[in-house]
Amino acid sequence: MSKTSEKIAEFIESHPTLNTCALAAENAIKKPVFGCQDCGQCILSYTAFTCPMRCPKEMRNGPCGGTRADGHCEVYPDRYCRWWLIYERAKKLGRVKKLRKLQKPVDRRLEHTSAWLNVFAGRIDPPSWGRE
């Protein structure tokens, strides 16, 4: 991001109470709305605002080979395949091209940290807000 944003992130993270509040604020929105799994490196803006980390295999680049004919998951037949949902929503929201981006491996050190602060601190790529 920028020097200023890095300083803001540094300031918040150096104060445990502030840091906890920031994480709680993020979770308060992301958990109920997106079922956030707290990976700390959010790619929701690339996946039609549908969390891929709820996939049992945590597939970040696309579905495994087991999506059922009705769009459900092979592991949990009562749930939709995350990537089936992602693709359906991406079509509706005009965000299909964003699915084409290669997503790099998860940095496990960032799990259970605030993705917002991680963006501010320049540890992860910023979200891609614009439509195609």
Added chain:
Amino acid sequence: MLKSGSNLEKLLRAGHFVVCGEMGPPQAADSASILKKCGYFKGYVDAVNLTDNQTAIVRMSSVMSSYFALQGGVEPIMQMTCRDRNRLAMQSDILGAYAAGIRNILCLTGDYQTFGNHPDARGVFDLDSTQLVQMVKKMRDEKKFLCGDEMKQEPRMFIGAAANPFAEPFEFRVMNLAKKIEAGADFIQTQPVFDIPRFEKWMNAVREEGLEKEVHIIAGVMPVRSVKALLYMKDSVPGMSIADEYINRLEQIKDKEAAMEEGVKIAVEIMTRLKETPGVAGVHIMPVMWESVTPRLVEEAGLLPRPVAAEETEGKEQGTMCDVGCRM
């Protein structure tokens, strides 16, 4: 210049229609069965997949099985799933595999652990299959580990990935293929074809994007011995599509032997059809616990004799490679 120098790579680059086999390693600490099964493949196929704890059932590791396959005189395609290893274990296995003479790798996500014989196990899934492809490419082409550290001898692997033309979301499957190509896949193996129209629809979409020119697409074929196997796949294996025609044909036959004959006939028909499909670079025969049928299928589909790869003089390490990898 060749990327790996494997027999599979040479034949694909020379434009031959390749044939791959597949064998499941034993559920025992014994290499004899692998060496015995090699007899079904030697001279009939160009390379053989060694599965990695398929359906999440513990078997001999695909690395060691691939090594024994080499000893048995067939070129292995070592399967590697993301289910059982983290990024450290994967990279160390790839180093060992290359040092042992293994030159082909197929990068997979892996069946979910609850389907296997240790349903209580922890699934790793540290990387996904696309990231695994990218990691192997980085090791090979940049001589670097995933973390960026450099290595002296890079594992020169011919990199494969899987595609499923039969599972939903159908349209996204082509983009997923494009992603795997961008990540570094050299060849693709598909789920077994039992639905030709669906497969051709997928191939049309692949050709529209020109992807068949960027990657070698090897289509899966699975011979079945009875209608039971087809019905099981139709009802219980997600992401499979089975044409009713094949079920009807096998259902009518009550005699066990005759049903097996019909199963062979169906597989040969599918292979012949795939050979005529533009953009298909080969077939991957995957008989489950019926490896012995492989020679017959290859022969009846008119794919014998198997071509011998021409020696290329350019590039390094050709000589050392061919000592182990290219015996037919």
